[in-house]
Amino acid sequence: MNTTETGGTRHAPDTGTDTVDFWFDPLCPWAWITSRWITEVAEHRPLTVRWHEMSLALLNSGSEMSEQRRRMLDAYWGPVRVVAAARHAHGDDVVGPLYTALGSRLHAPDGIFAPVRDATEDTWQQVMTEAMSGTGAVVEAALRDVGLPADLAGEAGSERWDEALRASHARVPSDGLGQELIGVPTLSVNGRAAQFGPVLSEIPTGERALRLWDALRTLATDPGFFELKQCTGRPEPRTVR
Structure with a gap:
């Protein structure tokens, strides 16, 4: 356009x-x-x-917060790095479908965050931490859903995509x-x-x-x-x- x-x-x-x-x-x-x-x-x-x-992890990287919240936010790096890696390797058109595949497995009725919706104030932190531990499997499944290479899941732990995320923010x-x-x-x-x-x-x-x-x-x-x-x-x- x-x-x-x-x-x-x-x-x-x-x-x-x-x-x-x-x-x-x-x-x-x-x-x-x-x-x-x-x-x-x-x-x-x-x-x-x-x-x-x-990246919410990047946006909050300089903020003061409890150690428990910091550990939780650190887990946010993985999926968004994989999206950045997928864009780089396979183009802009894969981003929307990959986001839908990820979100459906995270937030849908049977997604990994379903137990969080029923957690009490006292149990929320523990339930959320347990749910976050499943994001790696979600990334792998979402890549399969949209026909992207499974090895992209390994980019979740790679800081080399953080500059691409900063550039996305800057746009x-x-x-x-x-x-x-x-x-x-x-x-x-x-x-x-x-x-x-x-x-x-x-x-x-x-x-x-x-x-x-x-x-x-x-x-x-x-x-x-x-x-x-x-x-x-x-x-x-x-x-x-």
């Missing part, structure tokens, strides 16, 4: 088809919910989705303003400054999904829009329909 340059940011021309650049970490349930919503929208609207890696557009990455999901609509979110607690479908898309598109492409937040506590993510 051709683009035009405006203020240092690449904007897609108005061709009747919208383009969403979507940054994700495979292990993030919030990103998974939003990704399933945007794929639902793409089935009913002229919408092209381009998938990009964003998040900011309309020439200082870039401040918050987390995933991060979306850019038609090359405009990216938004953190929308953060959804469940997967919208049908007309509801399209109404939410229309609202997001209106805000995200308006040059005066900056931020929208809700003043409540965050609910638990419902990653299954």
Whole structure:
């Protein structure tokens, strides 16, 4: 797709088809919910989705946190490194299917994170740690699902992909303003400054999904829009329909 340059940011021309650049970490349930919503929208609207890696482990690498949380976050490196390696070896078109294969085995009703949804406040940390121990097997199975070489799973422990992840982060557009990455999901609509979110607690479908898309598109492409937040506590993510 051709683009035009405006203020240092690449904007897609108005061709009747919208383009969403979507940054994700495979292990993030919030990103998974939003990704399933945007794929639902793409089935009913002229919408092209381009998938990009964003590493929560990298984003939080300089943050202070408990040792237990640090160990858990360190486990986030593996799957997103494999995605970066797959892109490098097999091209951009494999990223979306690989993310779907990973997410389905992580967040779907029978995914490895299913026990976490039923964990209590007292048991959550232990249950989550046990679930995270299964990510290696998930990566191997997801590679098989999409016909990618099994040896890509070995890239989970390789730091050589971390520079590629930094480069992916750097491509998040900011309309020439200082870039401040918050987390995933991060979306850019038609090359405009990216938004953190929308953060959804469940997967919208049908007309509801399209109404939410229309609202997001209106805000995200308006040059005066900056931020929208809700003043409540965050609910638990419902990653299954």
